[in-house]
Amino acid sequence: MGVISFARGIPSPDLLPVREFGECARAVVERDGGTVLNYGPPGGYPPLRAWVAERHGVAPERVVLTNGSLQGFNLVAQLVFASGGRAIVEAPTYDRTLTALASIGAEVTGVAVTDSGVDVGALAGAIETGGPPKLVYTIPTFQNPSGHTLSLEGRRALVELVREQDLLVYEDDPYTLVRFAGEALPTLHELSGGDNVIYSSSFSKTVAPGIRVGYLVLPQALVPPVEALASSSYLSPTIFVQGALYEFLERGYLDRHVERVRAELLARRDAMLRALERELPAARWNEPEGGYFLWLELPGGVGAETLLARAGEAGVTFVKGSDFYAGSGGEEAARLAFSFASREEIDEGVARLAVLVRDAVAVPA
Ligand SMILES: Cc1ncc(COP(=O)(O)O)c(C=O)c1O
Structure with a gap:
């Protein structure tokens, strides 16, 4: 070894679903190549957008498909921290989020993660001491790096705090569907009714990271600026791959x-x-x-x-x-x-x- x-x-x-994805890629080009081999809307391939929207119970306009979920975070962070400001993150947290926040000059405060997820009391304390942050970034389920999951009680407390203080939360949730034990928990997005929570997920862990398909479910007001930034950065995301992914979903392979x-x-x-x-x-x-x-x-x-x-x-x-x-x-x-x-x-x-x-x-x- x-x-x-x-x-x-x-x-x-x-x-990796090599054979199934290969089949879907060929099928979508043969059937729909004139569309999927062209540029598409900055929010992504419309049928996939609608599929994600239905899953999360929101209007398709609130879904923006990105080239992986990290790109979604970068788009949001560029807008939220355009004039600086503070982010509260978990300690420890996903290292690429820290790199992204550092590169745009955001100030970062870490709040401890316990065996049952982020310490919501300590989060409230950090807000009391340092003032409300522009964004609270959290990975409540099977956190990267710790593997910890925020308890139901913790989720309710966090959503309550966010509502009381009128904060904006970024829920980074790429691992939820790869649960192999225990009971599924509601997302912060679900518990909050979608208010004040930007939800992000990805097909990297459920299909393949190489397809680079992630998404944001945004509060309505953030959709136009995020799409404008997406459009000016890369015109449109990878429509062909999103088409193949949609075929994968439609065939029941997921x-x-x-x-x-x-x-x-x-x-x-x-x-x-x-x-x-x-x-x-x-x-x-x-x-x-x-x-x-x-x-x-x-x-x-x-x-x-x-x-x-x-x-x-x-x-x-x-x-x-x-x-x-x-x-x-x-x-x-x-x-x-x-x-x-x-x-x-x-x-x-x-x-x-x-x-x-x-x-x-x-x-x-
Ligand atoms: C918490 C978290 N967020 C985002 C990402 C990036 O995922 P994607 O491949 O969708 O860009 C990862 C990848 O490991 C992750 O662990």
């Missing part, structure tokens, strides 16, 4: 594919939990009920940076916890992805990691 990656938050090649992905992710998560139990009993970790990641707290004051420096040579990689914080934090933690490595690789990779941890405990850096 070569280098085993717990760093890559992507599906392994065997979890549910079947997601079932397969869920079963495999569950098997891989379980393999990782068993391996951690066996190899690293002194560490702490969570048991996510979906998504791609778990959060490992290293034992004995072992620094993740030191470990990572030695990890490549030992044939295993991960992302160090501190990469997911705007300030300090996560120095003795790691994000482990179980989406990419096979079960056998997970067994071997955790064993390699455990050797490194034991060496680091014995010989501190």
Whole structure:
């Protein structure tokens, strides 16, 4: 076995619907090439827009399809922070969101994530101290990087806080459908009735990241400026791929594919939990009920940076916890992805990691 990656938050090649998507791409070009091989509206391929709108119970005009959901966040952030301002994010949070916020000069405040999701009391405290932010960015379900999920109680409290303080929330929700255990929870968007919540999701985790199709469900007032920015940045998103994706949905391939992905992710998560139990009993970790990641707290004051420096040579990689914080934090933690490595690789990779941890405990850096 070569280098085993717990760093890559992507599906392994065997979890991609290669044959089905290929069929759909050919079918849509043959049938509808004159449309899907042209530019389309900045909000995306109308039938797909309508499909997403129906799923979320909104008018199609409120859906903007983007080239992946990260692009949607960038569009919104460019508008919201055009004249600077503060964002409240979770600590830890998705590192690319932090990069995007830094590049547009937004001020960032982190609020701790607990085992049951973002600490809503601490969020209220941050607002009291620093004033209302322009945007609260949250990943309530199977959070990247921690795998934590905001409880129903926490969701209600957050929605209440948002309503009381008239805040704008960005709910980044690409993992909801890859739940493999426990009960589904309502989104913030659903609980709030859509007011004050920008909802974002993606087909990266349910179909394939390479198709680059994500979407925003926006409050009506934000639709024209977001579409104008989309149009001036890239004219229209990838209409051809959106057409092929729509064909994929219409043929009923989504549910079947997601079932397969869920079963495999569950098997891989379980393999990782068993391996951690066996190899690293002194560490702490969570048991996510979906998504791609778990959060490992290293034992004995072992620094993740030191470990990572030695990890490549030992044939295993991960992302160090501190990469997911705007300030300090996560120095003795790691994000482990179980989406990419096979079960056998997970067994071997955790064993390699455990050797490194034991060496680091014995010989501190
Ligand atoms: C929380 C979160 N948001 C957004 C993205 C970006 O997804 P997309 O492929 O839709 O751009 C990811 C990808 O890993 C993610 O984890």
